[in-house]
Amino acid sequence: MTPDAAPGRGSGASVRENGRPARRIRSEGGNAPVAPELAPPRRRPWLMLGACAVVAGLLVASLMTGVYDVGDGEFGSEMFWITRVPRTIALVLAGAAMATSGLVMQMLTQNRFVDATTSGTTEWAALGLLLTVLLLPGVGLFGKMVIASASAFVGAMLFMIILRRIVIRTTLVVPLVGIMIGAVVSALTTFLAAKFNLLQMLGVWFMGSFTSVVRGRYEVLWVVAVVTLLVFVMADRITVAGLGKDIATSFGLSYEAILIAGTALVAIAAGVTTVVVGFLPFLGLVVPNIVAMVRGDNVRSNLPWVVLGGVALVTACDLVGRTIIMPFEIPVSMVLGIVGSVVFITLLLRQRARG
DSSP, rough: OOOTTTTOOOOOOOSTTTTTOOEEEOOTSSSSSOOEEEOOOOOOHHHHHHHHHHHHHHHHHHHSSSSOOSSSSSHHHIIIIIIIIHHHHHHHHHHHHHHHHHHHHHHTTTTOOOOOTTTTTHHHHHHHHHHHHHHHHTTOOHHHHOOOOOOOOHHHHHHHHHHHSSOOOOHHHHHHHHHHHHHHHHHHHHHHHOOOOHHHHHHHSSSSSSOOTTTSSSGGGGHHHHHHHHHHHHHHHHHHHHEEEHHHTTTTOOHHHHHHHHHHHHHHHHHHHHHHTTOOHHHHHHHHHHHHHHHSSOOHHHHHHOOOHHHHHHHHHHHHHHHHHTTTTOOOOHHHOOOHHHHHHEEEEEEHOOO
């Protein structure tokens, strides 16, 4: 595969005819997904307002759900601000960041089956975090965040480089490459953790949960809010880069710069989220695909929906984990893993039916 080829999605472009919105053109292979659609769908403000109301309802439910009675006098009010509010804010920030990072990965790789989970990015972040504990045990939370993000960036770039050096004959090869890389890195991380008696700590990272999120331990997550805003700023460039190197260059854009910048944003989101709450599997895979099925592939018009969808999904899964066996709690990663695996298999079957 040449660098100009679309890894996993085939060639294609969106064109305008007589001033009409851009339409999709399939590649000749017949089994490749369509190229990004530049024209946004018709706006329906009432749908957005309804989605915002649903998300707001989920967030209120998150604030009101818990074992401790926050209405129990002054101490209850204090617990509300120490635990419930930080946890809900963390759900919003992590859900929005991981969902948008999945959208960015799918556009840059031109493959719907890629996100931080299926590209091995989160496994690289965990390896960087473990090396920080082993080599720099005195480093603070911010230092761990920086090193985990740097490690995730190295892993994501390695994934991109491998994709550009192999021949992609089916869309399923791309996530398989990422999953295999992630498995190797995860095995190395587990070996190091076992050797230095850190398996319990590693288990906490792999078992993503918002249980430990309290005031004073979640504030670094505001960094991923900046990541989400930067994705909004770069939305049009990412859309054009998703059409391939030749088209991006013809628009006067630096394809390599967009690729590196987008990968860096994904790495920061994965690194910071791993440090604070651990893994959130398939979140960046499920939400962008559902939104794209309904609205097409325009990044800018889809971003608000992806953000809302990410927040709604992670909050709903967290509520299920907190209430299904109350007063105990199931980690949100387990619920997300079940939902994400079902959606992933559905997408695979849908892709096979198309082919």
